[in-house]
Amino acid sequence: MRCVGLVGYGEVGRIFASGLLQAGVAEVLAWDLLLADAQRREAPLAHAAQAGVRATEGVAALCAGGPGLIVSAVTASNTLAVAEAVAAHIAPGTFFLDLNSASPGTKQRAAALIDAAGGHYVEAGVMTSVPPYGIRVPMLLGGPHAARLLPVLQAWGMDAKVASERLGVASATKMCRSVMIKGLEALVLESYATARHYGVEDAMIATLQETFPGIDWQTQGSYFFSRVAQHGKRRAEEMREVAQTVREAGFEPFMASAIAQKHDWMAAQARAGHFANLPPQPQWADYADRLLAARPKPDGAA
Known part of the structure; x- marks a missing residue:
């Protein structure tokens, strides 16, 4: 397979494009909605x-370029829209690999x-x-065509296996x-920032370390804060698909819905500029301090 098309040229799309070219794919094509935006297309075009x-x-x-494989790497809410758009132009026999974090029902549609x-x-x-992994990120494949695509992906060094x-x-x-x-991320954001307010973060994290000694809670906390600050919007969309997955199972998604709200909230803090000009390799406390400083002041406060 000499040509691969990518729909979605954000973080994941760019990582996959680079990895596929390094793995020996002769040509990688890409399309992203940003490329249709005159004010925002320069950066992805340059990249x-x-x-x-x-x-x-x-x-x-993209479909006319003759890719043998089209990879969809967009936000969860666009999963079905991309499939609809590609279906109108896909050449018969072309593989379509859907990387998006969507519910089983959405993927089936x-x-x-x-x-x-x-x-x-x-x-x-x-x-x-x-x-951290690039195209070697562990992934499970599914569907009646998965077994035929598997050796192609493995030849490129991908850590893929067929689930079903x-x-x-x-x-x-x-x-x-x-x-x-994503729930653990949301819990860490809420727990750590609140502990920082009360000045009990060291004692609280020490108890976590004692209970779960296999996790470096300081380092993990910093990683969670940074990833959600950077990708909270995308994570919130994923969690809404997770909530749909829970509904499809017949349960009310109390936790998934709340997690989506927390990630959306963190994304809003980032859009408001509260994390601008953080120090290099910021720690979780750097993010927490910005969140604390950005809190609305009580009525009558100076």
Whole structure:
């Protein structure tokens, strides 16, 4: 497979583009909504040019470029929209790898669109954060076409394995994991910042270290604060898909919905500029102090 198309040229798309080229893919095509925005397209265009990626003018142009594999790497809320757009132009026999964090039901609807157009839909559950691993991030594949795509991905060095021929198994595994991981992030943000307010953070973290000695709670806390500050919006969208996953199982998603709200809130703090000009490699306390300083003042306070 000499050509791969990427829909989505954000953090994950850029990492995958670089990794695929290094793995020997001859050509990588990319499309992103930012490329249609005259005011914001310069940065992704410059990045693509420097990376050796051919930016296209849209989904139709990307599909016309002849990729044997199209990778969807967008935010969770755009999962189905991308499948709809690609289905209108995909060449029969083209694989479509859906990396997005979406519910089993959403992935099944996306698969129906791609397969009806003659494409071969494969779901992927990306099981941890992409940046430390690049294209070697552990992922579970699902669907009737997964076994045929697997050796292609493994030849590029990807850490992929087939979870099931049944669509939804890989994404359900990912979504259920996200309740825990994104939930832990939200809990750390709330716990640490509140402890900082009361001046009890050292004592509180010491008890966590004693109870769970396998985790470096200071380092992990700093990582959680930084990742949610940077990607809270994307994480909140994922958690809304997680909430849908819980609903599809017949439960009320109390926790998933609250986690989405917390990540959205953190993203709003970042958009408001509260984390601007932090020191290099900021610690969790640097973020917490900015959050504390940004709190609304009580009525009548100076």
